[in-house]
Amino acid sequence: MSYSLNEMEATAKRATRGAGYSWGLAEEASKAARWLCAQGLDGSAYLVRVLESDLAINPPLHRPKTVEGVWKGENNLCPLAVGSLLSDCAKHLQHTPIEMHNIAVPSMLLPFVAQAARALGSTICVTCDGLLAETNGTALHQNQAFADTATSVIVARSTTVLKPTVHVTRAFPTKESWNSLNQFAHRTYAPATEESRKLGAGAGLSDND
Amino acid sequence: MTQSGDHIARRDPGIVMRLKRLGSLHQCRLSFMRSLTRRMAKDSWSFSRPIFDIDDNGVGHAVYTAQGPERTYSLVAFAHDLPPEMRSDRVIATAWDATFTLFDGIPDDADIERLSKNVPLQEAGRVSNSEISVSRANRSVRLWAHFVDALASGRQPDQDKIDAVGYLMRTTAVYGSGKLGAIDREGIADRKELAAPFQAEMLSVFLTRTFARDLVQHMANVKGGDQAVRLDPAIARGLGIGNSTGLGMAPFIVNHPVLFNNWIMAREEAIARVRALKSASESEKALFETVLSRSVVTVDHWRSEHPIQIAKLQGLNADLELLSDHLSSTGLANAYPWDCLMAWAETALSEEGQELVASLILEPYDEIVDGLATCMADSNKDAFVIDGAMRVQEVRALIKECFGWAFDVDWNATVNQARAWYVSEEKLEPRLGERFEEPIEDYEQPLAPARDAVAAFKAMESFDATQEIAAFLLEHPEHRHTVRRAQISAIAPYGEIRDNTISATVRPIDMLRAKLSFFGAICFDPRSDRWVRICMYAGAPYPEELSTANADLWVYPEASA
Numbered sequence: 035m036s037y038s039l040n041e042m043e044a045t046a047k048r049a050t051r052g053a054g055y056s057w058g059l060a061e062e063a064s065k066a067a068r069w070l071c072a073q074g075l076d077g078s079a080y081l082v083r084v085l086e087s088d089l090a091i092n093p094p095l096h097r098p099k100t101v102e103g104v105w106k107g108e109n110n111l112c113p114l115a116v117g118s119l120l121s122d123c124a125k126h127l128q129h130t131p132i133e134m135h136n137i138a139v140p141s142m143l144l145p146f147v148a149q150a151a152r153a154l155g156s157t158i159c160v161t162c163d164g165l166l167a168e169t170n171g172t173a174l175h176q177n178q179a180f181a182d183t184a185t186s187v188i189v190a191r192s193t194t195v196l197k198p199t200v201h202v203t204r205a206f207p208t209k210e211s212w213n214s215l216n217q218f219a220h221r222t223y224a225p226a227t228e229e230s231r232k233l234g235a236g237a238g239l240s241d242n243d
Numbered sequence: 244m245t246q247s248g249d250h251i252a253r254r255d256p257g258i259v260m261r262l263k264r265l266g267s268l269h270q271c272r273l274s275f276m277r278s279l280t281r282r283m284a285k286d287s288w289s290f291s292r293p294i295f296d297i298d299d300n301g302v303g304h305a306v307y308t309a310q311g312p313e314r315t316y317s318l319v320a321f322a323h324d325l326p327p328e329m330r331s332d333r334v335i336a337t338a339w340d341a342t343f344t345l346f347d348g349i350p351d352d353a354d355i356e357r358l359s360k361n362v363p364l365q366e367a368g369r370v371s372n373s374e375i376s377v378s379r380a381n382r383s384v385r386l387w388a389h390f391v392d393a394l395a396s397g398r399q400p401d402q403d404k405i406d407a408v409g410y411l412m413r414t415t416a417v418y419g420s421g422k423l424g425a426i427d428r429e430g431i432a433d434r435k436e437l438a439a440p441f442q443a444e445m446l447s448v449f450l451t452r453t454f455a456r457d458l459v460q461h462m463a464n465v466k467g468g469d470q471a472v473r474l475d476p477a478i479a480r481g482l483g484i485g486n487s488t489g490l491g492m493a494p495f496i497v498n499h500p501v502l503f504n505n506w507i508m509a510r511e512e513a514i515a516r517v518r519a520l521k522s523a524s525e526s527e528k529a530l531f532e533t534v535l536s537r538s539v540v541t542v543d544h545w546r547s548e549h550p551i552q553i554a555k556l557q558g559l560n561a562d563l564e565l566l567s568d569h570l571s572s573t574g575l576a577n578a579y580p581w582d583c584l585m586a587w588a589e590t591a592l593s594e595e596g597q598e599l600v601a602s603l604i605l606e607p608y609d610e611i612v613d614g615l616a617t618c619m620a621d622s623n624k625d626a627f628v629i630d631g632a633m634r635v636q637e638v639r640a641l642i643k644e645c646f647g648w649a650f651d652v653d654w655n656a657t658v659n660q661a662r663a664w665y666v667s668e669e670k671l672e673p674r675l676g677e678r679f680e681e682p683i684e685d686y687e688q689p690l691a692p693a694r695d696a697v698a699a700f701k702a703m704e705s706f707d708a709t710q711e712i713a714a715f716l717l718e719h720p721e722h723r724h725t726v727r728r729a730q731i732s733a734i735a736p737y738g739e740i741r742d743n744t745i746s747a748t749v750r751p752i753d754m755l756r757a758k759l760s761f762f763g764a765i766c767f768d769p770r771s772d773r774w775v776r777i778c779m780y781a782g783a784p785y786p787e788e789l790s791t792a793n794a795d796l797w798v799y800p801e802a803s804a
Contacts, residue, residue: 038372038421040428048666057689058716058723065627093720101714115720122631122713149628203430204372223668224676224686243384 037212042205043068045215046081052221054090055114062118066145071205073174075141078207082214083139083182084113098134101126105134110183113139117146120189124150127158131190140184144174147189159192168192173199251519251582253511257648260507262742266753267555267594270798271602272609273509274763277795278616279445280783282436284794286312290450290786293349295457299465300324304359305457307450308349309786311436316375316443317346318450319355321363322458330381332415332487332774334672339365339379341412341454345447347373347426365416365423366670372426375443378417380451383408383485390459390474395467399475405482406544409766409778412455413485417444432620439616440502441762452484452780480788481800483781486764489774491672493754494664497690500731500738502621506761507737509615510601516611517604518582527607528575534606535570537799538599539563541765544800549769551750555595562596606796619761626731629723631713633730635706638715641729642696645739649693650700652743661747664690675751675773689724691745699725763798 037045047064051057063081070077089096089112096112098105101123105116111134120132120143127150137143140162151158152171160167162184167176173196207215258264270277289310297303307318321342329338342363346354354373361368365379386400386408393400419441421427431437456479464471496503523531542559569587577583581604588600605612643650652659663678665686673690676683689695699722706715716723732738743749752769759767764777782797784790 035369036371036424038424038427040421041424056720056723058725058727059720061627061724061727097717101711101717115717118629118720118723119631119713119717122629122711122716125632149625152625153628153630203427220668222666222686223671224665224674224683226667226669227681229681 036204036206039068039071039203039205042071042078042207045212045219046077048219048222049081049085049215050114050218052218053085059114059118062121062146063114066114066117066142068205069145069148070141071207072201072203073144073199074202075179076207076211077145078205078215079211080139080142082211082218084142085218086214087112087138089115089138096138105132106136109136111135111137113137113142113146117143121146121149121153124153127189127191128154131188133186133188135186137184137187139182140180140187143187143189144169144176148172148174150189154191157192157194157196159190159194161188161190162186168194168196170196172201173197175199251515253508253515256645256736256739257741259511260737260739260741262740262744262750262753264594264598265740265757266750267598268757268760269595269599269602270760270763270765271510271513272605272612272795273506273513273616273619274761274798275439275441276445276449276763276779276783277798278439278613279442279449280789280794280797281613282442283309283311284789284791286436288786288789290789292453292457294355295461297322297458297461301458301462304355305454306350306355307453307786309446309450314347314434314436315349316446317349318447318454319344319346319350319358319362320451320454321359323363325381327384330384332381332413332489332776334416334489334491334670336415337367339363339415340382341451341458342379343377343447343451343454344370344374344425345376345378345443345450347375347431369424371424372430374425375431376417376419376447377423377425378414378444378447378451380412380414380455380484382412383410386411387459391462391466394460394463394474395471397467397470397472399472399478402478405478407546408485409481409544409781410452410455410483410485411459412451413487413776414448414451415487417447417486419444432622438620440506440620445762448484448486448779449783450786452482452783453785455484456482456785476788479785480783481781483766483778483783486759486777486779487770487774488755488759488777489672490675490751490755492758493675493751493773494673494688494690496754496758497692497740497744499621500728501623501626501735503758504735504738505619505621508735509619510605510761511737512618513605513608513612513615514585514601517608518579518585520581520608521578523575523580523607528580530607531575531603532570534603534796534799535566537796537801538603540800545766545768547768549771551752551772552767552769555593558593559595559599562592562599565591566596566600609795623734626734627727629712629716629727630730631711631716633712634708635703635710635712635715636708638712638726638729639700639703639708641732642700642725645729645732645741646693646696646700648741649697649743652693652697654694654697658747659743660691660694660745662745662749664688664745675749678745691743692725692728692739693741693743694745695722695725696729698722699729765798 046067050060050063067077095109097115294306766778768776
């Protein structure tokens with residue numbers, strides 16, 4: 035079944051929150067999943083892989099301690115935390131590449147690299163254990179998908195001029211990944227009680243007159 | 244002849260963005276319904292009803308098409324035989340008197356077949372990227388049977404009964420923007436006719452009103468046979484389409500700060516432009532006085548059983564008398580007449596009256612106001628992206644600018660955080676609960692920007708003021724949504740509500756009204772502090788009557804009515 039990109043974004047946001055991330059990171063993750071879907075990739079499956087890795091249980095273990103130097107954590111890096119940081123540090127990329135080690139689901143970095151590329155108005159190249167991907171923010175060129183984990187990722191400005199790519203306007207998640215996203219999302223929903231049904235949306239005066 | 248005068252600044256967001264004022268906004272020239280009818284008339288849209296296949300029990304379907312210069316849109320309506328006990332405006336309802344979708348183009352038989360299996364189910368069905376919106380409506384129990392009985396027996400319906408309700412059907416949800424599988428907003432936003440916000444939804448409701456009129460006539464004809472009479476077009480013209488808006492819409496304006504800013508800022512810019520005019524011509528003054536006197540009729544017809552709105556209406560009626568006296572004594576003779584009038588209103592009238600005046604002074608100035616409608620959509624997708632290079636002190640200054648008032652609030656006091664917004668498992672709709680009485684806090688949605696802004700500001704204290712905010716966000720992802728909002732506020736000064744959205748006294752109906760006033764709704768009738776009924780398109784021409792002569796000021800009833 036196909037879903038609108040807005041449905042993908044809304045579900046991804048709730049799912050990421052349901053997996054224990056902050057609202058701000060959930061917003062980032064939802065835009066990221068949407069961007070991947072618009073590139074014709076399964077943003078839903080990539081996000082599910084991140085959420086199922088339980089990286090939000092102890093976030094400080096999965097992010098670098100400082101912005102400076104090579105980014106590495108005590109444990110593997112969360113691509114949502116590091117991706118957001120990468121987007122935040124877009125201006126650093128103007129002069130200096132950013133290097134990071136031991137990243138979970140590195141494909142999830144690509145939408146954040148795209149944000150940085152748009153902010154800089156430049157193409158950015160990602161080298162992930164020897165595989166390349168390039169984006170100028172709207173187009174993505176990648177010969178081979180990244181593996182599930184990466185030992186080393188280097189993000190740097192590039193002078194390549196990318197040809198525009200056609201964007202996909204619907205999301206086609208696998209049934210499994212869509213169900214999994216919805217299961218994570220479900221954790222954000224308060225169980226219905228008779229009281230909330232009556233009061234929560236404000237019963238008030240008659241609604242059948 | 245209108246003369247340009249000095250620049251007058253837009254009103255301060257600190258004044259405009261208080262909930263009490265947002266809950267007193269009125270429709271104006273920039274309202275989305277009026278933008279739509281003006282455009283359709285200007286571009287000579289044509290309308291037809293290729294299918295009206297409804298049986299004697301009122302069950303079947305109909306198709307209404309609206310053809311613009313480049314594209315055609317079709318309202319596909321399904322009429323149902325709903326047992327009265329199942330009729331509810333609440334979002335938890337599972338069946339309705341009628342269900343609708345706005346189809347992109349003209350549907351063929353296969354489309355109708357597919358839609359007939361999904362649209363009647365609403366949230367439980369799926370539509371495709373050929374559909375732009377999905378909606379439903381219930382009959383007004385009070386008026387429907389009266390209309391059918393009267394017309395069937397050869398009489399016109401009773402005007403007093405009509406005035407007490409105002410519409411034959413009310414919509415209870417209109418879903419757009421990719422909901423239930425429909426096409427994304429992004430997929431239609433570059434079409435000229437849909438570039439302004441909510442144009443597809445407004446078109447759907449415009450055609451739904453026509454369907455309600457046609458269906459009641461059909462049922463009267465079935466019942467009365469040869470005795471039945473045609474509904475007097477003048478009575479039909481006065482009918483609007485009702486709408487019940489629930490709590491679900493309130494978070495929308497918090498979740499879309501750039502979009503909401505663009506609505507408010509367009510109206511504020513329009514007000515500032517008119518205030519800056521040094522003089523007004525006789526015809527401009529006359530038009531203002533005409534719409535004012537016609538607004539008196541609107542207020543006179545405005546009914547509400549809710550104590551809050553009853554008190555506000557009393558205030559508004561008193562305001563109208565004061566305004567009338569003021570215009571008789573002082574008039575609009577001074578230099579900068581509109582600025583003088585607004586300044587006087589600020590000292591003499593309630594917020595209801597002030598905002599009515601602010602909306603009405605725009606009416607004579609289509610040339611300097613209407614163009615602002617094109618600024619009301621949100622096309623700035625990258626406003627979402629945080630600038631991590633911004634210094635901590637700059638972010639703190641932005642927070643202070645928007646939420647300075649919130650630093651005086653004791654956020655530990657129960658009364659100031661008594662409520663929490665959450666999403667219920669049922670229908671996945673937002674609700675507002677009692678934080679300290681219900682098990683909901685773990686599910687809280689980020690809809691208390693003021694509280695969160697103060698918390699983020701304090702968390703930044705331990706950071707070097709000149710450090711990049713990226714370093715703060717690395718350690719404090721829990722404040723990321725707040726930093727984003729703070730940066731957005733720099734380009735969207737009217738994007739934040741300047742009140743506590745989780746206090747014990749917050750009234751979500753104020754947020755609903757702010758949004759609905761931009762749709763062009765009138766006769767706000769709160770049914771509790773969390774949902775409101777409104778009337779849309781009352782007085783508007785029907786599709787076959789639409790012309791440039793009647794496409795705009797229909798919202799103001801004739802003073803003699």
